Amino acid sequence: MPTRVDAPCQPGEVVLAPEIRQEARRLHQAIAAIDYVLPGTLSRRVVRCGRMGCRCHGDPPQLHGPYWWWTRKVDKKTVTRLLSDEQVADYQQWFENAHRLRALVSELEALGLRAVAADPRSLRRPGGRKPASPG
Numbered sequence: 718m719p720t721r722v723d724a725p726c727q728p729g730e731v732v733l734a735p736e737i738r739q740e741a742r743r744l745h746q747a748i749a750a751i752d753y754v755l756p757g758t759l760s761r762r763v764v765r766c767g768r769m770g771c772r773c774h775g776d777p778p779q780l781h782g783p784y785w786w787w788t789r790k791v792d793k794k795t796v797t798r799l800l801s802d803e804q805v806a807d808y809q810q811w812f813e814n815a816h817r818l819r820a821l822v823s824e825l826e827a828l829g830l831r832a833v834a835a836d837p838r839s840l841r842r843p844g845g846r847k848p849a850s851p852g
């Protein structure tokens with residue numbers, strides 16, 4: 718039995734199975750090891766400018782760039798900023814950290830779901846029947 722409670726009718730401390738606590742500890746340490754994060758995505762794109770007669774409107778077109786584009790949402794609007802190669806060298810790890818953090822939080826959520834699914838109180842419903850599909 719992975720989870721034990723003091724008594725079904727009294728709020729007791731949930732005692733988690735050793736493997737769940739161990740996995741949580743691993744995830745907490747991995748999250749704690751992340752220093753900085755940046756939201757949004759980084760992409761490398763070429764662009765066409767607004768000046769007519771520019772080489773980017775020629776045949777064949779010679780587009781500008783490529784440039785580093787940092788795109789993110791701010792108040793439900795997409796905000797884009799250009800970053801220099803030097804900035805990307807400094808900040809690229811922060812985007813990767815954000816990706817890693819999201820993955821770790823998803824793992825932590827899955828672990829929480831496992832803990833709740835293993836909680837004997839989760840099996841009870843009005844009428845005393847087990848839920849059709851746990852989880």
Ligand SMILES: [Zn+2]
Binds near residue numbers: 765771772774
């Ligand atoms: Zn142009």
